[in-house]
Amino acid sequence: MAAANVALHDTHDHDHDHEHHDNFITKYIFSTDHKMIGKQFLVTGIFWALIGGFLSILFRLQLGFPDMELYFLKPLLGGWIDDAGKLDPNFYLALVTMHGTIMVFFVLTAGLSGTFSNYLIPLQIGARDMASGFMNMLSYWFFFVSGVIMFCSLFLENGPAGGGWVVYPPLSALEQAIPGSGMGMTLWLIAMTFFIASSLLGGINYITTVINLRTKGMSFSRLPLTIWAFFLTAVIGLLSFPVLFAAALLLVFDRSFGTSFYLADIYISGEGALPNTGGSPVLYQHLFWFLGHPEVYIVLLPALGITSEVIATNSRKPIFGYKAMIISMLGITILSFVVWAHHMFVSGMNPFLGSIFMFLTLIIAIPSAVKVFNYLTTLWRGNLIFTPGMLFSIGLVSFFISGGLTGIFLGNSAIDIQLHDTYFVVAHFHLVMGSASFFGLMAGVYHWFPKMFGRMMDAKLGYVHFWLTFVGVYLVFFPMHYIGIAGFPRRYYSWTNFEFSNMYTDLNMFVSAAAIITFAAQFIFLFNFFYSMYRGKKASLNPWRSTTLEWTTPLFPGHGNWPGEIPSVYRWPYDYSKPGAKEDFIPQTVPLSATPESNLPHEQELVKLEKEIIAEEEQVLVANGSKEV
């Protein structure tokens, strides 16, 4: 981190306005500027994505090349490679667990939501900063501490937590059952506690800021879809993360204080019967998935929000069905809380609950389908510019379709009996949640890089990065559907013990090779990202010719974002290619009264109203606004 922060320092050194006279520490480390905090989240998220991706390469080596001797990894993994050059099965499980935890929480929650909610909310709604800059700073540093603890757990002698990212008890409660449930699990729980605190601090801030600090004229019906997405994501997080905390807390009690919330009737080989009775492991699963399922939407909604923005901008068309998009997101937000038990159809819970959750689950597919159709219609008869951000957005829509459709199989409890915990599930959520959200993150980085760092990322490298990653992701995850239909279970160190799964060594090798290539392709992005930060082409003020407020700030906005007054907003954010208008976009700051040639009938009526408001305003604002046209 320190190095990265130094890097950020250099870029900004030469032209930032010295309104606050920040020193290095208050500006780059303990910063309360939402833009710096967003960048901190981004760089930390990238760091974790590399670790998480690397862990997946390690276990893909085991799965794709089970006979390979891994001595060359001994300098790195030490005792986890045994004398025969094989990966330790316990460490394999730890790798799977850490890959999941890191990717879901550190990369796709903090790295995506943390980065873009922080960076974009004040800029797009027209606010000086978050409602509480200090809480925002705390949010980052809690996340940072959480990361440090999780990182330390990777180096424990008994390994990090190894019970799967869901850490179901009793496995996660009993050190005797798996070594990772010792210190590794303790650190996992501590890290997650800090992480939850960080999420809540961030979420409260996002919600407060969106509700209270919108600039004049920025009504909820004029918010960009990104802000709607971040807002609803924060609401979901605020309601669901505390439940994870409760689940974790009870687990801490079971682990350390002899309670029996989740433990009952357990006999440990070589040790004997444990005294715990009356607990229910299924209780933990209910609590966990009460967060766990909304979590899927916590990582997905921001990506969908970003995509809406990027697709509209680069199609030079308004997003199709702005209101339908908002209603869909609202629907997803509410429904996301009542579908959790579809992860538990065969957990032993009452089958009647299974029926209920099957109905509710398939209902949530409807708003998702509406979103896809709306994206497609937005592309239809557009004037498409393939910036790297646009490419990643189209890729996201593809993953969202592919992974979403397989959800219809898994949400159907009768079909789920066979598919549950097979590679079909792995394929499903890696496409719809993992890759789609990751592509949203990438789209966001490519799209807002010019605003973040005042320079452009190289487009051609972006194209190469996109195509390698897009094709690579499909080559990795599409074959997993076949493996899953064939019944290959998840979290298996090797499949050769079973006759039904003693095949597809070729396909697994193919998947592993594709995973390595896809991972390698990310270094193109890394180079592009850090190189462009210093040496990229200087960006113009509004490189994508976009309508939203962030592009009205100076190239290097200081703390406070706009040097003078905050601009007022007079229209919705999607006035692209409006008939009659000279340019193919009209920024939100342009009053309707300044564009009589392109106003729609109902907007013409608003002009009168608007004039009254403007009359009250400073003349400067009008001048500022018109100048943008």
Added chain:
Amino acid sequence: MYGFLIAVGVLLLLSLIWMVYRIQTLVSVVKGSDKKIASSSNKVNAILFIVFLLGAGILMFWYSIKEFDNYNLPLASEHGAVTDNLFWITMAVTGVVFIITHILLFIFPYKYQYKESRKATFYPDNNKLEVIWTIVPAIVLAILVIGGWKAWSDITAPAPENAHVVEIMGYQFAWEIRYPGVDNVLGDHDYRLINEVNNPSGVDFSDKNSFDDFTSPVMVLPKGEPVLLKIRARDVLHSVFAPHMRLKMDAVPGMPTRFWFTPTKTTAEMRQELGDDEFVYEIACTEICGRGHFSMRREIRVVEPAEYQEWLKEQKPYIVNDPTLVENVSSELKELADITISEYK
């Protein structure tokens, strides 16, 4: 030396990429294409979407057809026919949606790629369309759900009275199978009675139902008759997965679960059908349970009902194999137990 050569190679490759990158940047500056709204790359990307659509589509169809017999597991249970049917119906419905949406998603970029002369169509909303594509998926999903719900209700309904009861208990890292014997009633169990030497599943031998209980290394089942699996776990979560039976249910410590099904093909019939003399039905674990998660294998042998009855008769109860198990029960029960033991001798 070898490593050194690789390092040099990598270094050369990287510098080559670097030079290509610099050159293309400079060329684009010279040509002024970096100032245009959409460079010539726009067309390349648009074409690549079509190439991807065709390439990926062909690959998908080719592999799906070629490999069908490999990934489509043989089926051997009654309810499995229903769920497989649902699976393929869902596959057909989602497959059509998948293909249509992807054709549109990749053809639009090609068709509507940027042209300076054209202006995009301002088309912000159409409530009729939104309603249509809310209702149509809703109806389709409702049909799929109702099919699934009916199947699910049948599968999870109480087992028929005449179902053969078999207990399967997961532990790190194997399964223990217990049959109820002649009375078809399993004896009580208590995890505090577990003894790895002679009572691994904690059978309570002070319950006389347990006198004829026996264990078997292989789960032998009769064809065409309902079987009720009573599932439990001894230490952590496990999950019984019999892929050919389309059967899966978690084994939970402290909470017994169950799953009933009817096998439809004997192992011998399946061997003949597949032309594979080695074929066996298997049970695997699908809930992460620790180091040996990937090795919890048990075999299911499905036989003709008559053969099953034969087999049942050959099995010896726990207490016959090890009379010390009933050493400490009350004298009344001890007498009963001794009678059972003598019957088997």
